[in-house]
Amino acid sequence: MEIVDLRSDTVTQPTPAMREAMAKAEVGDDVFGEDPTLNRLEALAAQRVGHEAGLFVPSGTMGNLAAVLAHCQRGDEAVMGHLAHTFLFEAGGISALGGVFAHTLPNQPDGTLRLEDIQAAVRPDDPHHPISRLVILENTQNRCGGAVLSAEYTRQAAELAHANGMKLHLDGARLFNAAAALGVPASDLAAPADSVTFCLSKGLCAPVGSVLCGSAEFIRAARRIRKQLGGGMRQAGVLGAAGLVALEQMTERLSEDHRRAQALAAGLGRIPGLVLDTEHPASNMVFANLAAGVTDNAAQVVERLRQQGVKVGAVGARRFRMVTHYWITDEGVERAVKAFGSAL
Numbered sequence: 001m002e003i004v005d006l007r008s009d010t011v012t013q014p015t016p017a018m019r020e021a022m023a024k025a026e027v028g029d030d031v032f033g034e035d036p037t038l039n040r041l042e043a044l045a046a047q048r049v050g051h052e053a054g055l056f057v058p059s060g061t062m063g064n065l066a067a068v069l070a071h072c073q074r075g076d077e078a079v080m081g082h083l084a085h086t087f088l089f090e091a092g093g094i095s096a097l098g099g100v101f102a103h104t105l106p107n108q109p110d111g112t113l114r115l116e117d118i119q120a121a122v123r124p125d126d127p128h129h130p131i132s133r134l135v136i137l138e139n140t141q142n143r144c145g146g147a148v149l150s151a152e153y154t155r156q157a158a159e160l161a162h163a164n165g166m167k168l169h170l171d172g173a174r175l176f177n178a179a180a181a182l183g184v185p186a187s188d189l190a191a192p193a194d195s196v197t198f199c200l201s202k203g204l205c206a207p208v209g210s211v212l213c214g215s216a217e218f219i220r221a222a223r224r225i226r227k228q229l230g231g232g233m234r235q236a237g238v239l240g241a242a243g244l245v246a247l248e249q250m251t252e253r254l255s256e257d258h259r260r261a262q263a264l265a266a267g268l269g270r271i272p273g274l275v276l277d278t279e280h281p282a283s284n285m286v287f288a289n290l291a292a293g294v295t296d297n298a299a300q301v302v303e304r305l306r307q308q309g310v311k312v313g314a315v316g317a318r319r320f321r322m323v324t325h326y327w328i329t330d331e332g333v334e335r336a337v338k339a340f341g342s343a344l
């Protein structure tokens, strides 16, 4: 039985074109700056997001961490949403390794932080306070259902940060999903920020890697930090080759994943045991809760789905997350809806 794996877009396998490009990749020692494939990937990535330079990193987590370490000193404060990936899911790295203090603000249901909240969070210049150094936004916003932040909002947040002597980092793990959802180039969404990370390894299907982008000067600093973190990777062009295919071939098709997320939400919305956050997901994620009358918990339902070859994430005692991606077909969506129907 073929498995329909909706747990995350991180489960995506490399495409046949990626495997071929990886096998043929021209490589060199990237710590010496001599890997031609990675150099091409970093240049293309920077161009696609409207920044000067790029840095290939093993994960989005390392990209965000290197960015925070490059922007902040120990004891500085970074403002971010209470549902930010950097706050929830990066093992506290910015504090553990950077001594950076996280100041969380409520994420609104649309994924934004209210500009008034950001302004109010800025610390006065007073020795009692940490120094407010950085604002972090996330686009798409994972825990807000894959919500999409507009270019205009990002520009306003950047202006506000800059007016207060702060920088803006954009965690754009799914930046190209946001761009596809809005029908704008990724650079419209990322150029206002001082730095941006995006993942090659999610909806774009590459096996490994993210790219951190920013000014040439910023990336020089981040490159040293990547080395400190153990992220200097030698003949990493083998990975970068898949990343190039990801950027060249996989960004345009993300709207198909969004269309399937809509179809999945429409199908699940008809199942009485489920209550969806929305039947019109903004990008490639569908969140659903068990209806009040259902006595089983999410883990039990997930197990019954698994027996039918459908894998879904339980992200709470009564809550599910499903993510569409390249390897989820229309038929897979139908099978998932049917499986829920019989599991509940």
Ligand SMILES: *Cc1c(COP(=O)(O)O)cnc(C)c1O
Residues within 6 Å of the ligand: 058, 059, 060, 061, 062, 064, 085, 086, 138, 140, 142, 171, 173, 174, 199, 201, 210
């Ligand atoms: C996946 C993700 C990251 C980074 O994840 P890695 O697994 O470390 O590559 C960062 N931010 C968001 C919003 C994510 O979804």
